[in-house]
Amino acid sequence: xxxxxxxxxxxxxxxxxxxxxxxxxxxxxxxxxxxxxxxxxxxxxxxxxxxxxxxxxxxxxxxxxxxxxxxxxxxxxxxxxxxxxxxxxxxxxxxxxxxxxxxxxxxxxxxxxxxxxxxxxxxxxxxxxxxxxxxxxxxxxxxxxxxxxxxxxxxxxxxxxxxxxxxxxxxxxxxxxxxxxxxxxxxxxxxxxxxxxxxxxxxxxxxxxxxxxxxxxxxxxxxxxxxxxxxxxxxxxxxxxxxxxxxxxxxxxxxxxxxxxxxxxxxxxxxxxxxxxxxxxxxxxxxxxxxxxxxxxxxxxxxxxxxxxxxxxxxxxxxxxxxxxxxxxxxxxxxxxxxxxxxxxxxxxxxxxxxxxxxxxxxxxxxxxxxxxxxxxxxxxxxxxxxxxxxxxxxxxxxxxxxxxxxxxxxxxxxxxxxxxxxxxxxxxxxxxxxxxxxxxxxxxxxxxxxxxxxxxxxxxxxxxxxxxxxxxxxxxxxxxxxxxxxxxxxxxxxxxxxxxxxxxxxxxxxxxxxxxxxxxxxxxxxxxxxxxxxxxxxxxxxxxxxxxxxxxxxxxxxxxxxxxxxxxxxxxxxxxxxxxxxxxxxxxxxxxxxxxxxx
Numbered sequence: 001x002x003x004x005x006x007x008x009x010x011x012x013x014x015x016x017x018x019x020x021x022x023x024x025x026x027x028x029x030x031x032x033x034x035x036x037x038x039x040x041x042x043x044x045x046x047x048x049x050x051x052x053x054x055x056x057x058x059x060x061x062x063x064x065x066x067x068x069x070x071x072x073x074x075x076x077x078x079x080x081x082x083x084x085x086x087x088x089x090x091x092x093x094x095x096x097x098x099x100x101x102x103x104x105x106x107x108x109x110x111x112x113x114x115x116x117x118x119x120x121x122x123x124x125x126x127x128x129x130x131x132x133x134x135x136x137x138x139x140x141x142x143x144x145x146x147x148x149x150x151x152x153x154x155x156x157x158x159x160x161x162x163x164x165x166x167x168x169x170x171x172x173x174x175x176x177x178x179x180x181x182x183x184x185x186x187x188x189x190x191x192x193x194x195x196x197x198x199x200x201x202x203x204x205x206x207x208x209x210x211x212x213x214x215x216x217x218x219x220x221x222x223x224x225x226x227x228x229x230x231x232x233x234x235x236x237x238x239x240x241x242x243x244x245x246x247x248x249x250x251x252x253x254x255x256x257x258x259x260x261x262x263x264x265x266x267x268x269x270x271x272x273x274x275x276x277x278x279x280x281x282x283x284x285x286x287x288x289x290x291x292x293x294x295x296x297x298x299x300x301x302x303x304x305x306x307x308x309x310x311x312x313x314x315x316x317x318x319x320x321x322x323x324x325x326x327x328x329x330x331x332x333x334x335x336x337x338x339x340x341x342x343x344x345x346x347x348x349x350x351x352x353x354x355x356x357x358x359x360x361x362x363x364x365x366x367x368x369x370x371x372x373x374x375x376x377x378x379x380x381x382x383x384x385x386x387x388x389x390x391x392x393x394x395x396x397x398x399x400x401x402x403x404x405x406x407x408x409x410x411x412x413x414x415x416x417x418x419x420x421x422x423x424x425x426x427x428x429x430x431x432x433x434x435x436x437x438x439x440x441x442x443x444x445x446x447x448x449x450x451x452x453x454x455x456x457x458x459x460x461x462x463x464x465x466x467x468x469x470x471x472x473x474x475x476x477x478x479x480x481x482x483x484x485x486x487x488x489x490x491x492x493x494x495x496x497x498x499x500x501x502x503x504x505x506x507x508x509x510x511x512x513x514x515x516x517x518x519x520x521x522x523x524x525x526x527x528x529x530x531x532x533x534x535x536x537x538x539x540x541x542x543x544x545x546x547x548x549x550x551x552x553x554x555x556x557x558x559x560x561x562x563x564x565x566x567x568x569x570x571x572x573x574x575x576x577x578x579x580x581x582x583x584x585x586x587x588x589x590x591x592x593x594x595x596x597x598x599x600x
Contacts, residue, residue, distance in 0.1 A: 030096075031097050032098060032101055034092050035097060035104065035105060038085065038092070039108070039448065040448075042449065043449060046449075048062060049078065049081070052066060052145070055145075055152055056397075057397070058151075058397045058398060060153075063159075063166075064166065065165065066142075066169035066170060067169070069138075070177065070180060075119060079119045082115045082119065083116065089105065089109055092105070099592070103578055104447055104578075106585045107579075107581055107585055114288050117284060122277075123280070125187065126275070126281045127281070128180055129180050129181065129183045129189050129190075130180075130181075130189065131180045132254075133536040133537065134199050134201075134387050135387065135532075135533050135536040135537050136537055138173060138174075138177075139199070139206070139251075139254075140202065143216060143384075144215070144381070146163055146166065146167070146219070147216070147381075148218050149218070151402065154219045154224070156226060156227075160219065160235050163219065164242060167246060167247060170250075171246045171247060174250040174253070175250060177254065178254060178257050181262055185265055189275060189276050190262070190265060191262075192270045192274075192535060193263060193266045193267065194270055194532065194535060195266075196263050196266045198536075200255055200258055202383075202384070203255040203258075205383050206383055207248055207252060209383070212240065214247075214248075215383060217239055217240065217243060220232075220235060220239040270508065271502040271506060271507065271535070272503040273503055273504055273505070274506070278503070282504060283295075283296070285538050289455075289456045289457060289539045289543040290542055290543055290546040290547070290583070291455050291584065292546065294546070296503070296504035296505075299496050299499075299546075300500040300501065300504070300505070302546075303500070306496065307490065307493045310486055310489055310493055311327065311490075315327060317479050317482060317483045317486065318330045321479050328518065334419060335417075335523055340418050340480070341416065342413050342416055344413070345379055345413070348408070348410055348413070349378075349408075352406070355421060355422055355425045359429075359430050361474070362472070363473065365568075366431065366469060366472055366568050367435065367569055367572050369439060369576075371438035372400045372438075373400040373403060373438040373441070374396070374400070374404070375404050375405075375434050376403040376404070376406070377406045377429070378406075378407055379407065379410040380407050380411070386529075388411075388529070389409065389530070390408065390409050390420070390526060391408045391409065391427070392406075393406055393432070393434060394407065395437045395438070395441065396438060396441070397441075398442065400438075400442065404434045406425070406434065407428075411525075412523075415523035415524070415525035417484065417487075417521070419480050419481060419483055419484035420484035420487055422470065422484065423467050423470070423481075426469065426473070431473075432462065433462075436459060436462045436580070437459075439576050440452070446579055450580070451579060454579060455581075456543035456547075458581055459543075459547075460544040461545075461551055462547065462548075462575070462576075463544070464545065464548035465552060468552065470482075487520055491530070492548070493545055494515065494520065495534065495544065496541075496542060496545055498512045498515060498516065498530075499534045500542070502534055503534075503539070509532070513527045516531065550586070550587070551586075554575075554587060557594070558593075561598065562594060565597050565600075570593075570597075574589065
């Protein structure tokens, strides 16, 4: 319900002749208007500070820039904005807000406090000086944005000119990364050698593309008819020049710096436990990613418990298919037998589209609102597939004109498995990230920070929870596909063990890989990419299982308390239709919904 309608409903509920009630109504109106104004002002400031966020929304006001990310000015502006936002928020009387706006208040407060923690003198010096890794580095993300196949449009002459201007910001950003790395060398806070070597490999791949083979040159190979022949010729020359004389030399500068100066002083130990201040940073990352005050030991023990439970279910599948041998032998069979391997990229791609059609046939049994935004399926581009995860989701545009994209990994096809396809689609596509993100984007009644923001525990917890709906959606009827589902659940459980093992208990890369191979049928290629991901982005992988367990627990609670009144479509709407909520806020919302349903 729009804010104006909420306010109207409040006014209509009050006796028109009761004079004492009018000041209360006015106070509530004032509080809700103040909150709406705060959200608008904060969002406008954030879009200006983070132009790429605006670009992904289809907001072209700042499309000619990338911003100053990573500079002192950027961090100072971000901190000042967050402090101002929190002060304005606390000046609003939460009790005078509508129920929906009380949820928005709580989410905004949590997110703003988390932002300030990340920008604090205790945390920022441990993160800002490590500006690039092989997983979330800007050099991994930006080529896709500039390729003509992502959020940045290439329909008009202005679009092409804006891209050239963004390239100049990108070159400055690459050089700024070197400045930050040098600061880390001076303070003793560095990336592990493993990450540095991976980044060097990624830079070499892009350097070796040359000019006209570069991902950055792709828009110059596919002009729209609206651009004249003369402008096309000019743009081809300018695109080639900025790649040849700007981007590639910047890549060479960064690569040579990392190889010759940074790598010799980079740390040997991969986990944060080996980094100066790493224990403090990891404690913050656990809470930031899970939205809960958990410790590394709690995370580790929860993971061990979940691994044991899932192994029991795997044993049952092994027995069901009649496999003779121990579970590790069954893993090896699943890992190596040719019948479980994709034949080629195109049949692999078509297999995912076929799964999508089957899900679509059942999805309305569980969901009352379906995204208008279409879903496209692609495999990763060669320049990033080797170090990418098994799958990911890239949001579409809020107006639904640009589709959401589910990416899957087709690198080293013999190492990939057909068994996990249904589960991966449920997680990344429908009803996973595509539903969770597209429904929030399309819900214009939400404030922008709830439409477009979020937290990892909710987002990835929902993705993993979506996998658990396999039976309701007619998936995983084949025991090997069900095994694939258990494999993916096992992966998320192992992440709790391995991430905390690496960053709090001193586990090595090889120790973590062997643990994953011993407890799953993952290939060594997959296990290696996963472990190196945890090394690059500590704490992020913890959110999946913690978020899923929270959502599943709340569903079980609602089913128990509501009995015949429980409708999964209503429950899923409660979870999804207010954007990504911190776990405590989500639990409060579901408890209120249960209480209201019981009274009805």
